[in-house]
Amino acid sequence: MSLPTLSTNCLYLLGDGSIINFWTDYWLPNLQGSITDYLNITQQRRAELHCNVADYIHNYCWRIPPSLENATPQLVEEIKNYPIPKGGNKDQLIWSHFTDGRLSVKEDYDFIRTPNNTISGTNRFDLSSFLLEV
Numbered sequence: 001m002s003l004p005t006l007s008t009n010c011l012y013l014l015g016d017g018s019i020i021n022f023w024t025d026y027w028l029p030n031l032q033g034s035i036t037d038y039l040n041i042t043q044q045r046r047a048e049l050h051c052n053v054a055d056y057i058h059n060y061c062w063r064i065p066p067s068l069e070n071a072t073p074q075l076v077e078e079i080k081n082y083p084i085p086k087g088g089n090k091d092q093l094i095w096s097h098f099t100d101g102r103l104s105v106k107e108d109y110d111f112i113r114t115p116n117n118t119i120s121g122t123n124r125f126d127l128s129s130f131l132l133e134v
Contacts, residue, residue: 011096014082015089017054024049028078029096038075053091060084 012020012027020027023035024046031038036046056063062080069076 009096010093013092013094014053014085015091017057017091018052019091020053021049022051022053022056027053027091028082030078031075035075039072057084060086 010026011029012025014020014027021034023041026032026034026037028035036049041049056079062082062084064076064079
């Protein structure tokens with residue numbers, strides 16, 4: 001499997017937010033890509049964006065700059081609906097097509113053999129299983 005195919009089919013599962021680049025990494029499952037992809041930001045500008053997701057979290061609440069809220073309310077709504085896990089686990093890069101996030105050799109083979117690299121009947125993660133009760 002090629003690196004571009006692998007990277008476009010993996011996403012980060014939010015833990016403490018210290019590893020995930022807020023702008024350039026794929027971590028919001030409903031976007032199907034990074035925030036920079038969603039906003040059509042050029043490669044040159046992407047190189048300037050270094051903030052981690054943790055930079056936008058304060059006391060387990062999203063802290064979104066007003067300028068971003070005003071410019072892209074739909075995106076901000078998507079971010080604010082993403083649950084912030086409690087417990088301090090590290091961020092994880094996961095295979096987005098399977099519920100446990102692991103990619104086996106068999107699944108890799110099935111993925112490669114499927115036309116257009118899509119797998120029918122797969123489900124996204126139920127993120128609620130990664131949250132702790134308060």
